[in-house]
Amino acid sequence: MLNYKRRGNGEVLVMVHGFLGSLNIFSDVMNDLSSQFDIVVIDLPGHGQSKIEKDSYSVYDYANAVAEILEHEGIREATWLGHSMGGYIVLAALEKNIATINRAILAYSSDLSDSNEQIEKRSKQQKQISDLGVKEFVDEVIGAFFSENAQNDKIEFAKQIAYQASPEGLIIALESMKSRPNQHQFVEQMSTPLLVIEGTEDKVVKPIITSNPNVQKVYTDTGHLGMLEDPKKFISAIYKFMKNV
Numbered sequence: 001m002l003n004y005k006r007r008g009n010g011e012v013l014v015m016v017h018g019f020l021g022s023l024n025i026f027s028d029v030m031n032d033l034s035s036q037f038d039i040v041v042i043d044l045p046g047h048g049q050s051k052i053e054k055d056s057y058s059v060y061d062y063a064n065a066v067a068e069i070l071e072h073e074g075i076r077e078a079t080w081l082g083h084s085m086g087g088y089i090v091l092a093a094l095e096k097n098i099a100t101i102n103r104a105i106l107a108y109s110s111d112l113s114d115s116n117e118q119i120e121k122r123s124k125q126q127k128q129i130s131d132l133g134v135k136e137f138v139d140e141v142i143g144a145f146f147s148e149n150a151q152n153d154k155i156e157f158a159k160q161i162a163y164q165a166s167p168e169g170l171i172i173a174l175e176s177m178k179s180r181p182n183q184h185q186f187v188e189q190m191s192t193p194l195l196v197i198e199g200t201e202d203k204v205v206k207p208i209i210t211s212n213p214n215v216q217k218v219y220t221d222t223g224h225l226g227m228l229e230d231p232k233k234f235i236s237a238i239y240k241f242m243k244n245v
């Protein structure tokens with residue numbers, strides 16, 4: 001089973017990190033959120049303290065691994081929040097009814113599949129990780145996750161989290177993102193209330209564009225890691241969504 005932490009009381013909020021993350025990526029928002037909600041944060045395979053249990057993972061496999069933890073904890077329903085790759089996992093769980101999800105939050109994520117250009121880029125990144133290791137890869141790419149005015153201590157914090165990932169875990173994660181489905185039509189038609197949090201300076205993912213009235217949008221003046229750059233706005237968006245929907 002994956003490594004996880006549970007803290008707080010109230011309605012259950014499951015938080016799934018993205019590529020190069022771990023449950024600690026939510027450290028700056030955990031205390032506030034756990035004062036209102038029952039928070040479950042999880043290390044995905046090969047990230048943080050979680051081991052790889054399979055040779056490969058699809059986004060559906062990741063979703064099932066998250067659902068296994070909820071079953072172990074006796075949690076029957078929850079709101080799921082996914083950051084970046086975690087958002088792809090949340091959509092996968094919704095699509096296949098892998099768990100009972102009351103509401104969903106996609107933070108700095110996308111509903112699109114990879115373009116041919118993105119697939120080629122991820123393949124090159126897989127080779128780079130295999131050849132040079134995690135640290136050199138992280139040092140090269142992490143700057144793109146932040147806005148131009150991001151604080152150096154936040155960037156260093158994100159680096160330290162990313163360094164904990166195993167090369168195999170990152171390579172598997174990249175493969176899962178390359179093969180994930182296009183979920184745009186699913187988002188257009190879904191009835192589950194959905195909050196989309198987007199960064200005005202996010203250079204990593206393309207914005208989610210939808211006319212679905214069940215989808216709300218909130219913007220932070222951040223890059224791809226808004227929970228680090230502007231935790232107050234991130235927390236406020238979640239509070240408002242959870243309390244009013």
